[in-house]
Amino acid sequence: MLGEVLHVFRRRPRLRSFVDCTLGFAAGHSSAVIEMHRELEVYVGLDVDPVAHEKGRARIEGLLKGSEGLKAYTHLRNFKYIKSVLAGIDEDLLKEGVDGVLMDLGMSSMQVDRSERGFSVLGEGPLDMRMNPQASLKAEDxxxxxxxxxxxxxxxxxxxxxxxxxxxxxxxxxxxxxxxxSTSELVKLIRSSSTGFGGRQGWIKTATRVFQALRIAVNDELQTLEDALYACFDSLSSGGRLAVISFHSLEDRIVKKTFLDIIGNGDENGNFENFKGWNKDETDVGEELWSKQRVEGKHGIVLTKRPITPSEEEEKLNCRCRSAKLRVIQKV
Structure with a gap:
């Protein structure tokens, strides 16, 4: 969803500061933002995975050669610590806020394909599943x-x-x-628990759900995500935007509900309907036709009633993106 992400941050007259909370192995989103916004003055990249951080940092350093005046910082930190990271760089940066923040919650293929990390249903490896190898809790525990x-x-x-x-x-x-x-022992147990319907795809889907559940528990992903959403929004400048790409319903539900809580709208289940503040006039959003309806609150504007999803063309090129959902919030 690179094109959609770039469109989200293209709307600002000047993108002076940008934080990628999930730098990743290839630093793909960060690289594209840096290349598009030559006016960028401060870039910050975060990742909790040391291997991803190292590879992403190297990619960013390579881009700096052609970006005069850009100060870039990469940190091996969880995104829930964004405020302390920004304060450590420059107190004024946190006080004034950053213009753009991106969170891509998807698993990197490099993480999944490394059998020693224990994320893959089809690979042989230890029951680890830690995003941060220094953490103590493992799936095995x-x-x-x-x-x-x-x-x-x-x-x-x-x-x-x-x-x-x-x-x-x-x-x-x-x-x-x-x-x-081991992961193979867990998969064998799951296969033995299958009802026999659905064939290979049946037990793989079950195994995928089990592995997802364990990974979420090991890394406390849902509570961490909720805490990080509040921290990221607090770190925005006036008019700054936070974009979040989620990949399963649990994440998307938290993003949707938290966005509404942040701006002061929504019911206890995180539903948009039946609330004042909906702007249904497409002319008010200019070129952003993906934001046909917005909900406005005291502190911000949710620009996406319904999440932005990948195009059919993108799904054909990358089947792993088909469950991606992009939601955007803007600070007033």
């Missing part, structure tokens, strides 16, 4: 030592897995035989 009810809750709430009771029971039973120690 949850599977082999957490209370049975907690294991079930994770599968049910974070994986939205309908077969969670059977999986919970088998995971706990496996502890009597030494527990689960």
């Amino acid at each position: 949850i599977l082999n030592s957490w209370p049975e009810d907690e294991v079930g809750r994770i599968l049910r709430e974070y994986g939205e897995e309908s077969n969670w009771r059977s999986l919970q029971r088998k995971i706990v039973q496996a502890r009597a035989d030494g527990g689960l120690r």
Whole structure:
């Protein structure tokens, strides 16, 4: 969704400062923003994965050779610490705020393809799943030592897995035989719990949901995301924009609800409907036809009633992007 992201930040007359909260291995979004906005004065890139941070930092340093006057900083930090990172760079930067912030919550293919990280359903590796290798909690700890009810809750709430009771029971039973120690052992257990319908795709979908649930729990992703959304919005300048790309319903629900809470609109379930402030006049949004309806609050404007999704052409080029949803909020 590179084109859509660039469009979000193109609307400002000048993009002086920009933060990429999820730098990534290729630093793709950051590179494109830097190349498009030659007026950029301060760039900050964050990533909690040391390998991704190192590779992304090298890419950014390569771009600096052709960007006079641009000060670039990369930090190995979780995006929930954006305010302390900005304050460490320059107190005035945090006080005045930054013009643009991007959060891309997707897993990098390089992370998934590294079997030693334990993210892949199809690879052989340890039950790790830590985004930050320095963190103490691993997926193996949850599977082999957490209370049975907690294991079930994770599968049910974070994986939205309908077969969670059977999986919970088998995971706990496996502890009597030494527990689960590898991704292949967990996948074997999941396959044995499948009903037999759906063939290979059936158990892969179940395994994907289970792996997602464990990854979310290991990295405390949902609470971290919510905290980070508030921190990122606080870090914006007047008129600054925060864009968030999510890849599953749990993330998108949190983004939608938190955006409404930030601006002071929305009901307890994070619904937009039946609230005053909807702007349905397309002429008010100029070229931004993807923002046909906006909801305005005291502190900001949600520019996307419905999330922006990838085009059919992009889905054909990259099947992994088909579940992506982009939401945008602007500070008043």
